[in-house]
Structures are given as C-alpha cells and as structure tokens.
Amino acid sequence: GQNIDQPTEMTATEGAIVQINCTYQTSGFNGLFWYQQHAGEAPTFLSYNVLDGLEEKGRFSSFLSRSKGYSYLLLKELQMKDSASYLCAVLDSNYQLIWGAGTKLIIKP
C-alpha cells in the first residue's frame, strides 16, 4: 500500500530551527508538496520538490531525496505564528496526491 509517515507532534522554541521529516512509500513519484495548516483554517501551499536537493524560500526550506523516499521541511528563526500543522503530500504515478496525517508544530516562547 501507499504510505506517508510524519511525526505527529513536535515542539520547538521561538527563534530556533526545526526540521520536520516525511518518509514515503508510494507507487511512483511525481513530486512532493508541503502545506501549512493553522488550526481551524485551510491548508496553504508552502513548497513543491520534484528533483533531489534543497529548495529555499525565505525562512522555509524543503529537501528531497528520491532514492531514500525522504523529505524534510526546515523552518528557521521560528516565530509564534509558525505554530501550525505541516502536511506532506506525494504525487504518485497516477498523479493522485497521497497525504500524510500532518505534524503539529508547537512553538514555545
């Protein structure tokens, strides 16, 4: 079967750096997405990786290793507003999105 694994919850301190991991086992691969979802709100797009390597976008970076079935989202200079759930999703060989259950990130002052 197809599977996306992410930690259920993580805690970090304001101003610090946190890495949220995502491992996947899917039938084929056509890209990996990260979305941010604040409590009670809609998910919003953060990043898309289809080639191996690191994509940097301001305080957020996303890394992909296709051979390892692994990605991470790196958040730097954490702010209280970064408290949210982070969703990893993989586009499989049929161009269907497979979603992880999400990682709830708690930021403490």
Added chain:
Amino acid sequence: DAEITQSPRHKITETGRQVTLACHQTWNHNNMFWYRQDLGHGLRLIHYSYGVQDTNKGEVSDGYSVSRSNTEDLPLTLESAASSQTSVYFCASSEGTGDTGELFFGEGSRLTVL
C-alpha cells in the same frame, strides 16, 4: 481577487437526511477536488473533476456524489447522511494537468451528523 468559497461553514444534520455542500471558485481552474479531514488521518479524497461534465471517484467516495455543470462549481451531496460522515470537508482547485499544480483550498465546512 480570485477565491474559493464553501457554504455552509457549519452544519448539523440528522442521520438519513440529504446534505449538499457548495463549493464555488473564481480562479477559472479546470481541476476541483473534495477532501475530508479527520483527526489522525491525512486529507482523504472523496471526488474530483478535471473539467465540466467530468467527475471521478476518490479514495472514500461511498455515500457521496458530485456534479460539474460549469467551471466554477462542484457541489458535494451526501445522499443519506451517516454519523461516520461527521467531518471537516475541504474543497480545493488547481490549474494544470491532473494533480500537478498547487492546490487552493476553501475555508472548510464542518458537518456534524447526529
């Protein structure tokens, strides 16, 4: 500004009743999707459409139906609501071929079936 809106945002209904959740987007996107989100699960795809008159079943389509008569709207109907359908429902749209594009989500509709 272009947007995607869902209504109602909150609904309480009884088992066995028919319920329709509306989704309207002004992005002019061809692709539209309905997901449900439950604690401990990832977003699960219910139905999707790649254009007018096109509809497809997703992972958890039993008990749900959709129709696509124009580009802007993809209403989701629960034919006979069940308690297992208590959930938060998200509509989304994207441009591009299939699922390759960034998804734009509506604000969600919280449905409670008693």
